[in-house]
Amino acid sequence: MKLTQQVAIVTGGARGIGREIALTLAREGADIALFDVNAQILEQTVGELRALGRRAEGFAVDVTDGKQVDEGVGKVLDKLGRIDILINNAGITKDGLLIRMDDAQWDRVLNINLKGTFLCTRAVAKHMLKQRRGRIVNIASIVGIIGNAGQANYAASKAGIIGLTKSVAKELASRSITCNAIAPGFIKTEMTDVLPEEAKQRLLAAIPMGELGQPADVANAALFLVSDEARYVTGHVLVVDGGLAM
Numbered sequence: 001m002k003l004t005q006q007v008a009i010v011t012g013g014a015r016g017i018g019r020e021i022a023l024t025l026a027r028e029g030a031d032i033a034l035f036d037v038n039a040q041i042l043e044q045t046v047g048e049l050r051a052l053g054r055r056a057e058g059f060a061v062d063v064t065d066g067k068q069v070d071e072g073v074g075k076v077l078d079k080l081g082r083i084d085i086l087i088n089n090a091g092i093t094k095d096g097l098l099i100r101m102d103d104a105q106w107d108r109v110l111n112i113n114l115k116g117t118f119l120c121t122r123a124v125a126k127h128m129l130k131q132r133r134g135r136i137v138n139i140a141s142i143v144g145i146i147g148n149a150g151q152a153n154y155a156a157s158k159a160g161i162i163g164l165t166k167s168v169a170k171e172l173a174s175r176s177i178t179c180n181a182i183a184p185g186f187i188k189t190e191m192t193d194v195l196p197e198e199a200k201q202r203l204l205a206a207i208p209m210g211e212l213g214q215p216a217d218v219a220n221a222a223l224f225l226v227s228d229e230a231r232y233v234t235g236h237v238l239v240v241d242g243g244l245a246m
């Protein structure tokens with residue numbers, strides 16, 4: 001096992017890609033703390049992690065609230081003793097064409113996706129700096145690289161995450177802390193289940209591999225980036241998209 005005696009925080013880890021990342025890291029020996037707003041599903045996922053024989057704790061943390069994030073990080077240290085890995089995965093979409101997009105739609109997406117990533121990274125970095133070791137993985141999107149009509153807010157948040165990732169990577173590299181991003185294409189989760197059938201068919205036609213990705217495809221990329229094998233990889237954006245953006 002690659003991650004024995006390590007502790008990982010996964011934000012938005014109750015379901016979807018975050019849940020799959022948490023399970024994948026746990027199977028490699030990591031103890032897991034989940035930050036999520038969905039209390040009911042959070043407990044369910046914590047149960048699945050414990051069934052793997054790992055220590056797991058769920059914390060009701062809204063990543064847009066700096067106080068909740070700081071307190072959550074403190075509780076992880078109290079209960080699990082250390083933090084080696086942070087996966088900034090919590091994210092939402094609120095799609096709409098630019099001229100119809102209201103301020104609230106813009107603010108909510110930027111707050112959760114980008115500010116949430118900043119707040120969690122800042123809180124955990126203080127601890128990792130003292131520890132002189134750490135792995136931070138931010139879940140961006142290919143939409144942050146190539147853009148997408150109807151997703152100006154989401155694309156801006158994900159492009160922001162890529163800039164944040166590279167800046168954090170430069171700031172923390174000398175203390176053996178890496179910071180990388182994963183840019184998934186379209187992955188089969190509740191986020192993409194709501195796409196209209198016609199949009200799904202158009203997407204599938206544009207993906208060279210001819211299928212949506214699975215949460216495990218993103219989780220395996222995350223596992224590589226937090227492992228010792230990726231020791232010398234930082235500031236990288238790993239695209240996991242079946243060839244869509246190339």
Ligand code: NAP
Binds near residue numbers: 063188
């Ligand atoms: P998902 O199934 O909607 O799961 C997201 C999780 O984050 C949910 O449990 C959600 O709770 C939680 N969350 C929402 N707001 C939060 C907040 N303020 N604080 C803490 N947790 C919060 O999404 P997903 O498809 O797994 O996506 C995960 C990440 O991958 C996102 O960053 C997304 O942008 C990115 N991504 C996804 C795809 C894709 O095709 N699915 C592609 C590229 C990138 P609730 O259940 O209460 O909403």
